[in-house]
Amino acid sequence: MAPYISFLFLLSLLISAFQLAHAVDPLVDLGYAKYQGKEGKEGVQRWLGMRYAEAPIKGLRFAAPKDPKKEKKVQHAYDFGKSCLSTGVEPKKHTSEDCLFVNVWAPAKAKKDAKLPVYFYVQGGGFNTNSAPRLDGTGLVKASDEKIVVVTINYRVGLYGFLASKEIRDKASLNNGLKDQIKALEWVKKHIKEFGGDPDHVTIGGSSAGAASVYYLLSAYGGKGLDTFHAAAAGSPSFGTQLNVKESQYMYDTLVKNAKCKGKDSLKCLRKIDAKKLQKIDKKLPLPGAKGKPAFMYSPTIDGDLITDYTYRLFGGGKFKKVPTIFGADTNDGTAFVPKNTNTQKDSDNYLKRQWPALEQKHFDRIHNLYPKTNDKFPKAGKYGAYWRQGSNAYGQMRYMCPAITISTAAALHGKMNEAWNFHYDVEDPVAMDKGIGVGHCADVPAIWGPTYAGGPKSYKDKGVNAPIVPVMQGYWTSFIRSFNPNKHRAKGSPEWKPLKEKKDDRELSRLHIKTGETGMKPIDRRQNEACSYFVKVGVELKM
Structure with a gap:
């Protein structure tokens, strides 16, 4: 009898070892860097402040995002990275031009091969600030019965993300804030499996300008070309005035004048200016045809490529990616x-x-x-x-x-x-x-x-x-993230x-x-x- 018991004991150890080997390790190897995460509140593991792109500074200011550089040492992913600089606001302790970071929350008990549905959330801020850079995904993971992975990102805003002109079009890149989001989605497709997520089951979401980002991603390249997400759920999508490159030129010209870069290689000159100084000389201006300043000056530009037309025309003509969607708004937005x-x-x-x-x-x-x-x-x-x-x-x-x-x-x-x-x-x-x-x-x-x-x-x-109302909303939302339907896993007693x-x-x-x-x-x-x-x-x- 004893040998049989010993065999069962040995078998249980082997099974445990097999399970542990397949659990998501707090230390993830992404190829370009190893990130050490940690278990946070209520059994939810988190990795904060990971780079999804190279720091967009110096020669990369106004450039499309690049792959992150390789790191030799293990990187601690314990705290949020710095958020992106806001329009006309002096750099602070928690803000920087070096700001392209991604955060991930996953159930601590999830297996590496769990293929959990992913919620990729884009924060708002009118495309002129990162309004929620420290949003915590723990609550959503818990509300899903620990059946989802949550991802949030920072992206460039203001002049760094959306300054437009013929110079930037010809020598740099337009709509970089949106391109940051696209780059982060590509990061998810490539790496989210290391956190237990399913790259083939991704819901994008956002609020306000984040929800606007969602419709820009849906209609990107005329609705073609993005294969990195499969559903969308967003609130209060913002429709502001959309300018083309020519109509946006005055913002660039004014910045060049304030920076005393006129008569030089203006783009090269702007790239050399310290961010703190650039923030001081960046002034909010009226939109063409207006007499006063708008709530938000910088915003995505119709560039004929990523954004091919006005949003009303794109959606009216069906030029967007056809996926399950939730959209809505608040009574007194x-x-x-x-x-x-x-x-x-x-x-x-x-x-x-x-x-x-x-x-x-x-x-x-x-x-x-x-x-x-x-x-x-x-x-x-x-x-x-x-x-x-x-x-x-x-x-x-x-x-x-x-x-x-x-x-x-x-x-x-x-x-x-x-x-x-x-x-x-x-x-x-x-x-x-x-x-x-x-x-x-x-x-x-x-x-x-x-x-x-x-x-x-x-x-x-x-x-x-x-x-x-909290479990009701969380039930609908996490059900949609899990199944692309808000009803399948909704809270008990919630109406269809x-x-x-x-x-x-x-x-x-x-x-x-x-x-x-x-x-x-x-x-x-x-x-x-x-x-x-x-x-x-x-x-x-x-x-x-």
Whole structure:
């Protein structure tokens, strides 16, 4: 009997050794470098601040991203790398021009060959800042029952990512912020298996400019050429004014003048200037045809290659990658941007004109009809103008809500109808409601990532009034990441999230209305449809 017991004992040791050999090692060898990660909170392993591209400095400023250089020593991947420099902001402790880093979260118990679905998230910031460089993926991994891998990245913004001119077109590279994202997706395809991820099951996502990045990736090269992702889930996609290279030249010329590079090889001269000095001389300018400065100056440029046309025209013509999609927006996406002292209709119009200089009186007449002045009162908002919420409603719908509906509609019409889902996030935080912010820009982010890991109001935490919405949102999101369908693994008791359009002859579009205790499918109302139909009609006129 003893030899039999010894054999079983030996067999169990061999099985254990085999399993350990196939577990994801905190030390990963990526060929160009070895990165030592560590187990973080709640059994989730993390690798932070890994390079996915060479430092874009000196001669690589304004250049397309290059493969990272080889490192001889083991690199500690314990902390986030520095985030990219923001427009017109002096470099700080946690920012640098050397900023192209990727972060990965995976279940600590995952096997190297687990082939877990991957969520690749692009942070927002209006293409002028990295707004969430330290977002923690732990909550999403846990919410998925430890069945996914989460990836976040930094990418170049402002002049480093989106300065455009004939000089940059001819001697450097345009739209480098987007090319950074493409490079990071190529990194995922090549290396994510080392972390237990499946390179053939990748969902891209983002919020605000991150969601805009998602639609730019979907429509890249006219919808052809990117094989690095397989689904998309994003919130509040931003449609701003899109300029071509010629229209963007004034930004470059002004920078050259401020840098005293005029009369020289201007690109070579700009590459030699210290980043700290470059940040100081970089000034926000009005867009062509506007009298005031926009919320965001630098943004992706129509270059005839990566971006071939206006977004409304690309999606209207079906020139985008056909994959399962989720898009949506928040009720009051505009309140964070429109100045609170907007007191007259002219103030409101002027703000919109600064963002979309192509707006004419005929457009304003229609916008006034679609978005009349409100009589809402906000006693805890402090001083605010009579047209703040009117302007906010118009801006939020033009920039975020209608784009989300447009993309989902295009996905349903040109792709698979039952693989296009849309949402309206309407979860009211009491404090934000009192202040007049309402369900503000990217209010859905803490619910998706978890308020412990993405911040958010008290009402989302512990036993707060909105705490129940967190598992609902995380259930839909992680289900989509895992199966390309938000319903398969949704939280128990959550209603079925039906596609935007179920049949070809359906005249009514439906989306998931997300509200604590009241989440369910609702048709998009007539007024909303009327507004979005109008912006589809004039979108190209407004250079969107």
